[in-house]
Amino acid sequence: MTGPRGMAGAESAIRVEDLTVAYGEKPVLWDVDMAVPPGVLMAVIGPNGAGKTTLIKAIMGLVRPVAGYVSIFGKPYLSQRRLVGYVPQRNSVDWDFPTSVLDVVMMGRYGVLGWFGRPGRAERKAAMEALTKVGMADLAGRQISQLSGGQQQRVFLARALVQDARVYLMDEPFQGVDATTERAIVTLLKEMRSEGKTVLVVHHDLQTVPEYFDWVTLLNVRCVASGPVEKAFIDRNLRLTYGGRVSYLTHHAAEETFGHPEE
Amino acid sequence: MTAPQIEIQLIASAVAVSCALPGCFLILRRMAMMSDAISHSILVGIAVGFFLIRDLASPLLVLSAALTGVLTVSLVELLTRTKRVREDAAIGLIFPALFSIGVILISRYAGDVHLDVDAVLLGELAFAPFNRLVVLGVDIGPKGLYLMAGILLLNLLFILAFYKELKLATFDAGLAGALGFSPVAIHYGLMTIVSITAVGAFDAVGSVLVVALMIAPPATAYLITDRLSSLLAASSLIGVICAVSGYWVAHALDVSIAGSMASMTGVFFVATFLAAPDRGLVSIVLRRARQRVEFAQTMLLVHLYNHEGLPGVERENHMDHLGEHLRWEPDFAGRIVGAAERKGSISRDGALLLLTERGRETARQAMVM
Numbered sequence: 001m002t003g004p005r006g007m008a009g010a011e012s013a014i015r016v017e018d019l020t021v022a023y024g025e026k027p028v029l030w031d032v033d034m035a036v037p038p039g040v041l042m043a044v045i046g047p048n049g050a051g052k053t054t055l056i057k058a059i060m061g062l063v064r065p066v067a068g069y070v071s072i073f074g075k076p077y078l079s080q081r082r083l084v085g086y087v088p089q090r091n092s093v094d095w096d097f098p099t100s101v102l103d104v105v106m107m108g109r110y111g112v113l114g115w116f117g118r119p120g121r122a123e124r125k126a127a128m129e130a131l132t133k134v135g136m137a138d139l140a141g142r143q144i145s146q147l148s149g150g151q152q153q154r155v156f157l158a159r160a161l162v163q164d165a166r167v168y169l170m171d172e173p174f175q176g177v178d179a180t181t182e183r184a185i186v187t188l189l190k191e192m193r194s195e196g197k198t199v200l201v202v203h204h205d206l207q208t209v210p211e212y213f214d215w216v217t218l219l220n221v222r223c224v225a226s227g228p229v230e231k232a233f234i235d236r237n238l239r240l241t242y243g244g245r246v247s248y249l250t251h252h253a254a255e256e257t258f259g260h261p262e263e
Numbered sequence: 264m265t266a267p268q269i270e271i272q273l274i275a276s277a278v279a280v281s282c283a284l285p286g287c288f289l290i291l292r293r294m295a296m297m298s299d300a301i302s303h304s305i306l307v308g309i310a311v312g313f314f315l316i317r318d319l320a321s322p323l324l325v326l327s328a329a330l331t332g333v334l335t336v337s338l339v340e341l342l343t344r345t346k347r348v349r350e351d352a353a354i355g356l357i358f359p360a361l362f363s364i365g366v367i368l369i370s371r372y373a374g375d376v377h378l379d380v381d382a383v384l385l386g387e388l389a390f391a392p393f394n395r396l397v398v399l400g401v402d403i404g405p406k407g408l409y410l411m412a413g414i415l416l417l418n419l420l421f422i423l424a425f426y427k428e429l430k431l432a433t434f435d436a437g438l439a440g441a442l443g444f445s446p447v448a449i450h451y452g453l454m455t456i457v458s459i460t461a462v463g464a465f466d467a468v469g470s471v472l473v474v475a476l477m478i479a480p481p482a483t484a485y486l487i488t489d490r491l492s493s494l495l496a497a498s499s500l501i502g503v504i505c506a507v508s509g510y511w512v513a514h515a516l517d518v519s520i521a522g523s524m525a526s527m528t529g530v531f532f533v534a535t536f537l538a539a540p541d542r543g544l545v546s547i548v549l550r551r552a553r554q555r556v557e558f559a560q561t562m563l564l565v566h567l568y569n570h571e572g573l574p575g576v577e578r579e580n581h582m583d584h585l586g587e588h589l590r591w592e593p594d595f596a597g598r599i600v601g602a603a604e605r606k607g608s609i610s611r612d613g614a615l616l617l618l619t620e621r622g623r624e625t626a627r628q629a630m631v632m
Contacts, residue, residue: 060440060441061441062437081443086437086441088438092435093434093435094291097491098291098488098489098490098493099430099434104434107431107438110428110444111441111442
């Protein structure tokens with residue numbers, strides 16, 4: 001685990017305090033506390049309906065919490081927007097939308113451009129660089145409906161890269177991608193960490209958690225545990241999160257699969 | 264062409280483009296039916312506004328009606344958010360309620376003016392040139408033309424100014440929200456534009472046909488474009504073509520201009536649906552047929568390649584054997600062999616089929632893939 005880089009004290013990249021979110025009367029997140037130090041790759045795991053996507057959305061203020069507080073590097077999200085990059089679930093958008101790969105990636109710059117600002121040569125250049133990084137430069141001009149699932153995910157990652165943020169929130173970037181893309185994404189995530197970025201990833205494959213990530217949050221409406229993988233990713237916590245069905249650590253191979261997307 | 268004819272076509276074109284521009288975003292946001300709701304429920308706003316202002320072409324009337332449109336959207340969302348009613352049902356509940364209030368108001372209190380139920384449903388473009396705008400005693404053209412031109416300008420400005428925000432909020436509302444572009448504000452901005460456009464177009468083509476002009480040209484353009492900017496441009500152009508051709512069809516057949524214009528949007532949609540390059544039905548059928556012939560040729564070449572130089576080749580690579588081995592009808596086999604021969608992939612020695620060097624190469628490539 002990397003410590004805070006040259007900052008006074010241990011200021012968290014993301015701090016979540018007493019966060020409670022409810023849809024109607026049903027709580028989706030219940031009194032969640034979590035502090036993510038800068039420069040870590042953190043997996044958020046938990047069963048379907050555990051509130052993983054809601055947690056990401058609440059951090060960005062896209063859903064309104066009933067109670068609690070979120071800060072990014074010590075300040076509310078609203079004033080730290082530029083520091084946060086977002087990769088939504090791939091299937092949350094309409095891939096038949098009439099636009100090109102390059103255009104989607106440039107959307108990552110819109111926040112910096114602000115209202116009325118127009119994307120120009122600088123944005124185009126940044127987008128091309130990001131596409132090169134994810135191995136998609138050849139497809140820059142392609143209509144997005146012609147992309148495969150893995151390519152769609154790479155486009156979303158490139159779009160997050162051009163946001164040039166310090167904190168990244170990614171909702172299931174590994175969902176439905178092939179092995180090549182999965183490796184490419186992992187390489188990219190580790191590269192981001194070595195640049196000091198903090199990355200929070202909603203993840204489903206328990207087996208790859210120790211290999212891909214150094215921090216983990218186990219979530220099931222309540223936050224069961226949050227910390228370095230070697231401390232938090234233990235049998236007892238997993239059992240508390242998944243309800244006794246999991247025998248990951250004792251057998252070192254999950255018999256059951258958990259790779260189902262949240263609705 | 265006479266001056267009124269030109270004026271009618273100008274108004275019709277302005278209506279068509281004004282409708283097509285926000286219509287593009289409606290179909291991309293899967294909210295096409297919201298145009299139906301808005302175009303009907305604005306009637307209440309028009310009725311109430313008319314009692315207050317007593318002028319059908321007043322900008323204030325447009326405003327009061329547009330507010331009703333936005334009110335409709337809010338009510339639908341409010342009802343949907345209770346989770347007791349789905350969105351489509353909420354639309355079906357709200358707009359007929361508002362529309363019926365409008366119909367009652369008009370039939371009870373405005374029976375003697377131009378505002379009647381027929382006009383509401385169908386509008387009447389043919390009369391538009393009679394209502395002149397006179398400034399300082401000078402006739403400067405029909406009022407309707409100025410109203411629609413103003414709305415067209417407003418729509419153009421709105422879409423130019425917020426092009427990037429509309430695109431982002433339509434494609435990925437989550438990211439738009441995260442970046443600080445309130446998707447709610449953009450949504451209501453667009454709904455306001457749709458409402459204003461519906462009010463303006465309502466006077467010309469009536470509330471039912473507003474829907475046709477908002478949805479059909481963008482849906483048609485969607486079949487032939489793959490960029491948002493070209494979708495907007497193509498829908499506008501298609502809208503104008505529908506408006507002008509609709510006018511002349513109405514002129515030739517002596518029927519309602521609005522009805523004829525809306526019919527043309529349907530005609531153009533069907534024509535494009537069938538004949539669009541790449542994505543049209545005809546080209547899909549042709550492409551499938553072509554692919555079938557190409558695939559069959561490849562199968563033939565691979566078959567010949569696999570048996571070439573082996574014992575039994577005279578039997579396997581014999582014209583008559585294809586039916587048995589590849590399960591081809593004799594007619595189809597003859598066609599495929601003919602096509603492969605023309606392409607220079609095979610040659611014939613009596614009924615024995617021989618691969619050429621080119622055919623061998625094609626077969627090898629097909630097997631690698």
